[in-house]
Amino acid sequence: MNRKPLFGLKLDLLQGAFARLSKEALAIRYGIRPNRPIELSWKESPHQPGLRIIEATAGPKVDAGLIVGSVRMGYGHHRMAYSVSSWAIARGETPYLHDLLAIDSPESKLIRESDDLYSFLSRLASEWGGPVEWAWGMVTMNGDLSSLQFSTLLAEGLRNLITDIKPILPLVSSYPLNGQMAVAAGFRRVVHLVPDNHPQYYLLVPGALNLVQSNGAYAKFIQMGVPAENLAVAGHWVSHDIAVNAEADSRVRMERLDAKKPVRVLFSVGGAGAQKSYLSRFIQAIVDLIRSGQVHLWVNAGDHAEVADAVRTAFDKLKIGYSTVESFSDLQTFCSAYPLHGDDPARNAVVFLFSSHYEAFTATDLLIRRCDLLSTKPGELAFFPVPKLFAKRVGDHEAASAVRSMELGEGTAECRSPSDAAALLRKMISDRDLLRQMSEAVIQNAADGIYNGSKTAVDIALSMKDE
DSSP: OOOSGGGGOOOOHHHHHHHHHHHHHHHHHHTOOTTOOOOOEEEEOSSSTTOEEEESSSSSOOOSSEEEEEOOSTTHHHHHHHHHHHHHHHTTOOEEEEEGGGSOSHHHHHHHHHHHHHHHHHHHHHHHOHHHHHHHHHHHHOOOHHHHHHHHHHHHHTGGGTTTSOTTSOEEESSHHHHHHHHHTTOOSEEEEOOSSSOOGGGOOTTSEEEESSHHHHHHHHHTTOOGGGEEEOOOOOOHHHHHTHHHHHHHHHHHHHTTOOEEEEEEOOTTOOOHHHHHHHHHHTHHHHHTTSEEEEEEOTTOHHHHHHHHHHHHHTTOOOEEEOSHHHHHHHHHHOOTTSOOOSSSEEEEOOSSHHHHHHHHHHHHTTOSEEEEOSSGGGGSSSOEEEOOOSSGGGHHHHHHHHHHTSBOOOOSSHHHHHHHHHHHHHOTHHHHHHHHHHHHHHHTTTTOHHHHHHHHHHHOOOO
8 A cells, every 4th residue: 555645746845835834824714723632432323223423522432343434515425425334234334424524623613614615606606607617617627636735734634533533443434534634643444435437636545545436537547646556446336225226126117117107207406505596497397297297306405495495486386286305204204105116106296305414315315216217416426326317517527427327328418408408308208218228227237236336445444454
């Protein structure tokens, strides 16, 4: 394992000096003091049996098990962490979720406010489009070596968030800062899940084994000078329940096509809540398909009340009857009542809204196994084993994820406008062979182990030695 800073890659002195000054300025701004460990303990997760949550309180120490690092930025990184936890639990291990934003401290405040800014700019770019979207796209595509240096220096300054955990434990990170922080704190059994499919330096963790989701991403990172000993192709980050049932669910979807049942379309809103206008216009463009019952539209607004309000307003104006699910217990009841092989809901539209981040993103995981087609921006859901109709990206880095799904045969091209998405959906309704081909591709990909990336990450982390 190469454990050199920045993998031994070199930056010029000016870039390094600027990164260090920026780090020190942030430490002063947020009152972060080095070498002051935050006392950590754990509690049982109220949502996921078998998972333990790390928190900043006095209590039982984290002295065994698998640490799963994440941060509540959007839904993607937490969804990746959830997938890792689900595979660990399935093999009888105890995972501990280390969510940086769950630990109240000056360090977590810095991270939270950075995420708030990122989400705001994502929404702004999505709603305004044009030059704003172009500028934001350039930012999300420019994760160069200097950004990696800044991130690792910042992680070094934030390591108080993890130094109360024994560094001999294995750790799987779903966000670069988690892994970088662990390496800075002396952890040597670190496996990092690289998100997306667009290689950028700042997505990596020097001193760790970085796992990617595709051969193309691996080849590009090698070309960028990342040592092969720090890289491996694992597959897609998919939760246990969805991955192991990918083939069976695909066959049921094809049976529904043969039976001419309504196409259940799940539109999953991203963690930044940046698709309000796009979604409202998409609903208007397919109103006849919903009214006629050819399409059942399920919208998971996550924890974004303003998006749910916009969707309900659109349904009201178009005189579309809908039902609303607003609690996790009601979601579980809904999922039990409407499996893929069962009856369809009486209402042709359903709006899902939740009060917590965890419920918001896990709802999509549960609903994926009940839908025929997932409509989503090409974020981490682009790698899930379900036919996909891609909405507009939020950040240009997401474009490569849609391409990956297209190459595998289980996703469409990115639809930059709602009218394009509606036209493609109409084609799928009139020629159901398109949906059948996507399900057949999922079956083949599942047989090839493409959706077992999180399983691979757990297996590697637990087998690593403390060198």
